[in-house]
Amino acid sequence: MKVLFIGGTGNISTPSSKLAIANGIDLYVLNRGKAKVELKGAQSIIGDINKPEELSELKKHDWDVVVNWIAFTKEDIERDIELFSGKTKQYIFISSASCYQTPLSYPVITESTPLHNPLWDYSQDKIACEDRLQQEYRNNGFPITIVRPSLTYDTVIPIAIGGFDKFNTAQRILNGKEIIVHGDGTSLWTVTHSDDFAKGFVGLLGLQTAIGHAFHITSDEVLSWNMIYKILADALGKKAKIVHIASDFICKKEPSFTGTLLADKAESVLFDNTKIKTFVPGFKATIPFSEGIKRTVKWLLEHPELQNIDEETEAKIENVLKAYKGL
Structure with missing residues (x-):
């Protein structure tokens, strides 16, 4: 499986990158070459996703999965739709559990909890990203999966x-x-430790039944x-x-x-992880x-x-x- 991580060397993404490599995934990592993290076994593409003139190498490939760890605005999503429509079988957007209803009307969060956070621009921008991706999935079949981490650390x-x-x-x-x-x-x-998050996340890579779905991945x-x-x-x-x-x-x-x-x-806040455990049966935070x-x-x-x-x-x-x- 040929997978592209945009980012991939951060606090949450580095353990996911390492686990993907350990699982035999053919991983490419696009970044600006400034990260000090070394990912043995990954193929590096040096470039800035916001600078098309630096993406000639990227455009040569078709992907089984593209993951954007560093998309924050609707403009980022518009760019990715243009870049990867017809070029990937799955596009995973890293959103945020802060998008969930604030304040909560019910304390147990599932993936169907409404997305509404008027108090934080960061969350509002992530919700706008999700809305645009859902629209592109409904109208044009763009193969999205949405992941919402919550306070994940390493x-x-x-x-x-x-x-x-x-x-x-x-x-x-x-x-x-x-x-x-x-x-x-x-x-x-x-x-949630990033090593635990990685177990659920890597299980979603290439999982066609996850297309069109959103997941949070947290400890219990x-x-x-x-x-x-x-x-x-x-x-x-x-x-x-x-x-x-x-x-x-x-x-x-x-x-x-x-x-x-x-x-x-x-x-x-209490997270119900039934959905990720159903789609990725091996997932358990330990x-x-x-x-x-x-x-x-x-x-x-x-x-x-x-x-x-x-x-x-x-x-x-x-x-x-x-x-x-x-x-």
């Missing part, structure tokens, strides 16, 4: 404030400083945010000094946190957060150059803490 720290590609909150824990946990910390969430482990931060602190060998602050207070003081809080992580985050923390501590302390984020955290305390 080389990042999956928390709401001062995490992901930033090391701020982890460093605050290491330094014995206070950290912010939104709400009272009892709302529920699911974090459900944790409170208090537990997520406690487990993170344990992995760092410290205790977290948690300050609970209401999400709406946080976002009022620092509106830039709205996307990751009020638009995404402020309320309990890496608990207590194990996975130890791997992530160990890797980051061994690579201090990747411990990104963002000064602007740090100032925002301090501003929220001071405002909450009335200082």
